[in-house]
Amino acid sequence: xxxxxxxxxxxxxxxxxxxxxxxxxxxxxxxxxxxxxxxxxxxxxxxxxxxxxxxxxxxxxxxxxxxxxxxxxxxxxxxxxxxxxxxxxxxxxxxxxxxxxxx
Numbered sequence: 001x002x003x004x005x006x007x008x009x010x011x012x013x014x015x016x017x018x019x020x021x022x023x024x025x026x027x028x029x030x031x032x033x034x035x036x037x038x039x040x041x042x043x044x045x046x047x048x049x050x051x052x053x054x055x056x057x058x059x060x061x062x063x064x065x066x067x068x069x070x071x072x073x074x075x076x077x078x079x080x081x082x083x084x085x086x087x088x089x090x091x092x093x094x095x096x097x098x099x100x101x102x103x
Contacts, residue, residue, distance in 0.1 A: 008052075016038055049082055068097075079096040079097040080093055081093070081096060
């Protein structure tokens, strides 16, 4: 059985892998206790991402979304919450702040 930390780390790595395959450069905030787990960027935008991995979709991320909404970000940035169930290949992505030219 994996620990919660291992589940979270695995989710962050998966997030990075998918973003890198889409042409982004990424950086993971290892052991993050802050609001942002992964930062991804390309020549057009910056993405600040909090990653959540869960066993059952019973958790509400209202508090996390509210905290993310308070973060300052440049005009070419998005702030996002990515969540997925353990073992799932798909993400639920919530854009907390999205810049007008985001792709």
